[in-house]
Amino acid sequence: MSLLTIYHQIPKRYILSILGFFGMLTASILRSNLSIAIVAMTTPTLEKSSINTTTILAADYNWSSTTQGYILSSFFYSYCAFQIPAGFLATIFGGRILFGGSIGLCALLTLLTPVCARSGPGTLIYLRILEGLCSSCVYPSLYAVWSKWAPKNNKSALVTVSFSGAYFGTFIIMLLGGVIAADWSWEWIFYLSGISALVWAVVWFPATIESPATRQNILVEEVLYIEEGMGKTISQKDAVPWKDILTSLPVWSITAAQFGTNWAIYAIFSELPTFLVESLDFPVDTAGLLAALPWLLLAISVYLTGIISDKLVEKYHTLYVRKLIMAISFTLIASSFLLITLLDASNRVLIVMGVIIVMGACGPAWASSGVNQLDIAGRYVAVLMGISNSIGSTPGFLAPMITGYIVENPHLKREWNIIFIISIVICVLALGCYLCCAAGELQAWALNNNDEYEPMLDYPISSRDITLGCYLCCAAGELQAWALNNNDEYEPMLDYPISSRDISERSFE
Structure with missing residues (x-):
């Protein structure tokens, strides 16, 4: 059995979850890399010579703590402001393209960070605002993807696996960011994170489809399993x-x-x-x-x-x-x-x-x-x-x-x-x-x-509200006709006993 055959046998929702994990991992690194790099950018370093003398090298940038605060927080201004428009776009146009495109575009902007830093803190702030704008699409668009792919029985596992990548990404950049800055230079924190995110984006687009309803490169059994019990997909007219x-x-x-x-x-x-x-x-x-x-x-x-x-x-x-x-x-x-x-x-x-x-x-x-x-x-x-x-x-x-x-x-x-x-x-x-x-x-x-x-x-x-509503509308306080005698004329009324729980459950069936 070839690797391609094995690949096609793997449920596409699992592949989507794994790719979503690495997508969130790279997105988290793109968001957090400056928090680690700015320490190396603004801290003097010690350099030892061959004759055992130590020289103090000045920091690359002499930014005050206030300036650093503006730089680090600038990402969140646009990130928070554009969450709702991003959610609307993902709902109407689908999350697949928006998810991959936003991370890929943010990766390209990240590669420009060293150049913008040399131009001054103002330019770097503008760049981080643009990165926050791109990253604002990440969470809503991935949720839009899962609204079409996550069946009820394993919804929690699929979704949490993909989104847990964000925290693994923060762990990786905090653990390795300082090492990269010390052994190479702080610029490589941005180069490596940007390149890795671009590589992920190149894999994401050909390996995923917008919805199982397209039935492209997906087993019919999986399509039926996912679509069973799921609501209709939204259209642009909704x-x-x-x-x-x-x-x-x-x-x-x-x-x-x-x-x-x-x-x-x-x-x-x-x-x-x-x-x-x-x-x-x-x-x-x-x-x-x-x-x-x-x-x-x-x-x-x-x-x-x-x-x-x-x-x-x-x-x-x-x-x-x-x-x-x-x-x-x-x-x-x-x-x-x-x-x-x-x-x-x-x-x-x-x-x-x-x-x-x-x-x-x-x-x-x-x-x-x-x-x-x-x-x-x-x-x-x-x-x-x-x-x-x-x-x-x-x-x-x-x-x-x-x-x-x-x-x-x-x-x-x-x-x-x-x-x-x-x-x-x-x-x-x-x-x-x-x-x-x-x-x-x-x-x-x-x-x-x-x-x-x-x-x-x-x-x-909620189901409790429906149960209460059914009771208020349909309950009776008198002895029912079918309880008075056993004549056949009363038998068709109900052929099985019901309870409020049954009414609650059947209200959504």
Whole structure:
């Protein structure tokens, strides 16, 4: 059997998940590479000569901390602002081309980073804004792809495998970025990341198709398996139900959960190296390794959560599984932040363990809220992802900004404790919002745009709501005719017993 034959026998959704993993990995590296490279760009270096003399070489760029902050945060301005338009484009035109094209274009811009840096910080800021604009399409477009490819039975595993690549990418760049800068030069951080992303894009386009409905290079059995039970695909004539989406409580519960998760992640990511070196007195090289390890745990936890979720959904209601995982995750996050706050700076090992637990617990929280978007939005998931990620990504610049304002002296742990307390409050509020307002079923506005669905309910629904509605409309309080005697005239009324659960289940069949 040839390799080509084996390749065609592999389910295309698995190939898509693997390629999506490496796509998110390269996209994450493109986003994070400057955070690592800017240290080498602005730090003097030591050079040893053959006669054992040491020379201090000036930094390539003498940018102030304020200028560096503007450069690093510029990416997120356009990244957050264009999430919703990106979700709309992915919904209308499909996610495959947008996903591959956005990463490929961002890779080309990344290759220009050394040139723009030499032109001045203003030029570099403009370049990072353009990169943020390109990267804003990544998450919504991949969600649009999975809205056509992810069957219910293994939806969580497929989606979380692909999106976990983002955290592996951050782990790789944090672990190897400093080594590349030290052994070669900081320019090679951008060259290698840009070239690797372009190579991925070249593989992505010929190896993927927009939808299984095209039936190109895909087994008929897999097409039938994927399409069974999935809603109709959106066409260019379908109007996005913006009002229903923006007034849906489950949408905002997911947005709140994503904001809380990203706050915990960015609060750790943006300031962890400084906290480890300045407040806990770790050496710089050790701090770099410790800052990278939590990202590996985060990536693994996202992947494992997807597998566990699929197993649980087979036995329990989807909403119960999502809320259970979210509750456990945010409880661990808030408890670990509380542990870090209460410990003295001398307890360095316990504090580091708390930091690692925070990052690891963010994985299940993100996986639950991320897959929940597919649960409720169906073919409009790219729009929902644009909304939630637009707001949910604001901690990318809010966390460093607030930390810089509060932590005036990085050596004092009591100032860092304020950031940890703020993080606890945000996590508790996010969890409360999610537990109160989340849903586990496809919402009424995601079913289709025909008028026949509009009178159903004017707010997001769940199986519990349908059960209650059926009871209120159809229940009776008197002894029924069929209970009075056994005459045949009453037998055709119902030929089997029903329950509210049956009505709930049959309402969506």
